[in-house]
Amino acid sequence: MAVIALVAIASSCAVASAQRAGGSSGGGRSGGGARSSSGSHGRGRYFYAGRHGQTAYYYDAYSSTGSRVAGGDGPLWLGLFLIVGALVVSARPRTVRRDAAPDAQSPEWKNVDLGVVEVTVDRATRVEIERAIARRKTHRREPRRVRRLRAMVDALRAHRAAWRAVRVEDHRPMSSPIADGVFRRLATGARSGSVGDDREVLTIVVASRREIVDVHRSDEEAADRVLRAMAQLELREIVALEIAWREAR
Secondary structure, rough: OOOHHHHHHHHHHHHHHHHHHOOOOOOOOOOOOOOOOOOOOOEEEEEEEEEEEEEEEEEEEEOOOOOOOOOOOOHHHHHHHHHHHHHHHOOOOOOOOOOOOOOOOHHOOEEEEEEEEEEOOHHHHHHHHHHHHHHOOOOOOOHHHHHHHHHHHHHHOHHHOOOOOEEEEEEEOOOOOHHHHHOOOOHHHHHHHOOOOOOOEEEEEEEEEEOOOOOOOOHHHHHHHHHHHHOOHHHHHEEEEEEEEEEOO
């Protein structure tokens, strides 16, 4: 749409310039101080001035009612220039925060809490979960990382009756290099490994700046508690996130 508007404005400028050029060539005589009268819309005067090899034409027009009509293409081209500048500025790429984990030595890893929930469902349930996520209404300003996490948690908890198996891991806070290594190991494991026929395994791994929840079991109740705690995290509290499906091959 912006390109179409730009072309339309440029065409208007060209037409206006051509009309004025045609008017100036239609009457008068060459030389300094040449004069010409306009057609049916009013009268006007053309002035020619030349200095040091430069030539300029000025047109001072008056309508039939006596009101003055501004001349020159300057305002039109100035407006075109401003619009082009605005389009260039608006087209600049914006910085987008990615889901990628920070570097191993990043201070963001210091004393993070790692939580893992793994849930096994059948293939039909996975399809239902993904459809529920697609239908979910979210606020456009909600950060992508938070939106992904909350949408998956809500859909997964809504299908709790279809859970076939669960696994929960609760890691204590650790130093930066160790936390980075553990998270990457868990994230890799979430995307690989064997799965039984007609089984789909969803793994959610979250590295958080604050404690997610303290659990000592690995059952459905513990998994539900951890999922609810994960969904309450804010963007500034999430250091890294991995959400992955693993299916039978």
